[in-house]
Amino acid sequence: MNKPFVEVKKNFGFGCMRLPMKNGEVDYAEFSKMADLFIESGFNYFDTAHGYIDGKSETAIRDCVSERYERDKFLLANKLSDGFFQKEEDIRPFFEKQLEWCGVEYFDFYLMHAITAKNYDKYKKTNAYEVARSLKEEGKIRHVGMSFHDKAEFLDKILSEQSSIEFVQLQFNYADYDDTSVESYKCYEVCRKYNMPVIVMEPVKGGNLVNLPQNAKDVLDSLEGGSYASYAIRFAASFESNFMVLSGMGSMEMMEDNLSYMKDFKPLDEAEMKALEKVRGILKGMDSIACTACRYCVAGCPKKISIPDLFSCYNDKMNFGDWNSDVYYEVHTTNKGKASECIGCGKCEYECPQKLEIRELLKKVAKVFEGK
Numbered sequence: 001m002n003k004p005f006v007e008v009k010k011n012f013g014f015g016c017m018r019l020p021m022k023n024g025e026v027d028y029a030e031f032s033k034m035a036d037l038f039i040e041s042g043f044n045y046f047d048t049a050h051g052y053i054d055g056k057s058e059t060a061i062r063d064c065v066s067e068r069y070e071r072d073k074f075l076l077a078n079k080l081s082d083g084f085f086q087k088e089e090d091i092r093p094f095f096e097k098q099l100e101w102c103g104v105e106y107f108d109f110y111l112m113h114a115i116t117a118k119n120y121d122k123y124k125k126t127n128a129y130e131v132a133r134s135l136k137e138e139g140k141i142r143h144v145g146m147s148f149h150d151k152a153e154f155l156d157k158i159l160s161e162q163s164s165i166e167f168v169q170l171q172f173n174y175a176d177y178d179d180t181s182v183e184s185y186k187c188y189e190v191c192r193k194y195n196m197p198v199i200v201m202e203p204v205k206g207g208n209l210v211n212l213p214q215n216a217k218d219v220l221d222s223l224e225g226g227s228y229a230s231y232a233i234r235f236a237a238s239f240e241s242n243f244m245v246l247s248g249m250g251s252m253e254m255m256e257d258n259l260s261y262m263k264d265f266k267p268l269d270e271a272e273m274k275a276l277e278k279v280r281g282i283l284k285g286m287d288s289i290a291c292t293a294c295r296y297c298v299a300g301c302p303k304k305i306s307i308p309d310l311f312s313c314y315n316d317k318m319n320f321g322d323w324n325s326d327v328y329y330e331v332h333t334t335n336k337g338k339a340s341e342c343i344g345c346g347k348c349e350y351e352c353p354q355k356l357e358i359r360e361l362l363k364k365v366a367k368v369f370e371g372k
Contacts, residue, residue: 005143005167005197007075007108011237011244012262013045014038015201017052018248019060026053026060034255035065039073041259047199047246049079049113050098062103076104077199079113079147080128088126095135106139111169112146114327117154118334133164143167147201149324150331152186159194169199171324172242174235174276175209175283176202180293181312181328192241199244203236204229208320213286216279223275229254230261231268235276238267288318289361290354297348297358303337307348307358310339314365329369339366 020030035046046065048057058078065074078098085091099105110132112123123129135141146162147169148155159165168191176182191198204210209232212220220228229247237245245262249255268276293308301307309332316325333339339362348358366372 005243007044007142008244009042009044010262011242011265012043012233012258013047013077013199013244013246014043015246015248016046016048016057016061018250019053019057020250020252021053026056028060028064030252031060032064032068034249034252035068037252037255037259039069041263043259043262044073045075045077045244045246047077047109048102049081050084050094050101051081055101058098058101062101066103071104075108076102077109077111078102078107079111080123080132081113082119082122085126085128088128088131091126091128091131092135095131095140099140106141108142109167110135110141110144115146115148115158116150116327116331116334118330120154120158129162129164136164145169145199147199148187149327152183152190155187155190156193159190159196165196167197167199167243169201169246171202172198172200172236172239173203173205173209173232174280175205175320177280179312179316181309181316181325181332188239188241196241197243198239198241199246200236200242201246202324203245203247204232205320206322206324208322212279213282216282219275219278219282223272225272226261227257229257231272231276233258234261234265234268234272237262237265238273283319286315286319288315289356291356292354296351300347300351301337302345302347303341303343305337305339305342305362306332307362310365310369311361314361314368317368326369338370339363340370340372342366 020027046061048061050058084094112128132144136144143166144164145167146165170187171182172184176184178185210228212228220231233245233247236242247258289311291308291311295308297307313325313329316322342359342362344359352358
């Protein structure tokens, strides 16, 4: 496991998008206990953003972590989300408020948040990367990075342009590893090309890799090892460039389970990797649309609809209830056609080796993602 940042103690972080809740508020008593156990176990990385729990994640970190621990006992990552600024002049005031909300004087890691082809130009035109670089020079940020939700080719473009980026946060798990809409492994390989350290988000796919179908559970149970979450998180942590794996833990039970195998981390062995390959095959077999992503249908589409990618988003939504599928639907319809824009010409069906009724399937996709 690479250790590109000396202040990072271990390769496991507390993602604070999902915290213990009580009557619609963060359960401070429970969160404090979880933070205590996390730090006592030798970990120190906390991750938040202003949009998490409607801003309550940041203030919970202030009250349960920042005000209870010396600053050198923990690392804190926060993010610049595009919904909270419109022009360059908005960025510094928002950043200063984030410091206040979190109760700190600097962020160890600061990310341009959820970058896609749709919002990248906004970050460029508002000089967000340059502002972040200036804040780093002033000592208010230690490391500048970005979280990313788009295709590997576009990630390559960004990393070739933005010299201030020191790390990338990716959605990376064994289900999305070779998924055509997420491109986890392809994005990982782009980061390797640029010698770019990776932080993993959604290693358990929003909890979906715990709630597996029975035949997938049987495969993992045969290993006579840890929890279903343990295989997912250890999978992500087993890749050399993934220096940090985040887990959103909403209870002490989840915290204790995660720490049980990450405290003395061991990469997956060959038998465990083969078992996850079997599970991935089972999950693929659940696909609501049996598209093989050959992409023969795409070339002749007059509306430039990225049909296999939209089908992949649909399968994720139907099989897992994955909220990120909505993000990726936007990714794959930015500057391209939406499912509802199909004109029914039939060229795609003529080219499809699987003989899918693509025109009818696109109507289903449109209804799920566009309400049409």
